[in-house]
Amino acid sequence: MQKRTLSILLVLLQFLSANDPDHTNAEKLVAHKQKSDMSYKQMMQRMGEAYHMIQTGIINQNKALVTLGASLIQNHPAPKNKPWSIVKKEDVAAFKQTLLAYDKLLHEGTRKLQKSVKTKTPNWSLVNENAFALSNHCVSCHAMWKENLK
Numbered sequence: 001m002q003k004r005t006l007s008i009l010l011v012l013l014q015f016l017s018a019n020d021p022d023h024t025n026a027e028k029l030v031a032h033k034q035k036s037d038m039s040y041k042q043m044m045q046r047m048g049e050a051y052h053m054i055q056t057g058i059i060n061q062n063k064a065l066v067t068l069g070a071s072l073i074q075n076h077p078a079p080k081n082k083p084w085s086i087v088k089k090e091d092v093a094a095f096k097q098t099l100l101a102y103d104k105l106l107h108e109g110t111r112k113l114q115k116s117v118k119t120k121t122p123n124w125s126l127v128n129e130n131a132f133a134l135s136n137h138c139v140s141c142h143a144m145w146k147e148n149l150k
Contacts, residue, residue, distance in 0.1 A: 038079055054073075
């Protein structure tokens with residue numbers, strides 16, 4: 001019985017590690033995501049709508065709405081074109097590094113938010129702090145790159 005449990009655990013760990021995004025290579029990170037028919041801008045707009053859903057859920061103390069918004073962000077697809085197609089050629093390498101760093105922060109922040117709302121009676125101040133931290137990641141990346149787009 002223990003061997004079977006261990007085997008199942010090993011298969012599960014292999015599955016999880018195979019599906020964990022590679023934050024060392026932008027090409028692999030994007031390839032890991034399901035490709036969508038949205039432009040990068042449209043994808044970012046959908047992420048903003050998901051964040052708005054999180055905010056509305058916090059205001060109404062609605063765990064399901066916060067969870068759904070966080071899930072939409074956590075499981076965001078790749079845009080139809082490479083994300084770095086929005087910047088000038090000379091900025092591609094730097095944008096790829098930023099993408100790697102901020103995607104990791106985005107997913108870590110979303111997991112933290114999901115964990116804080118998952119309790120039986122969430123501490124809504126903590127949930128709000130986690131949502132605010134997530135928002136700061138988004139806003140700081142946008143501020144860094146808004147002047148360097150094509």
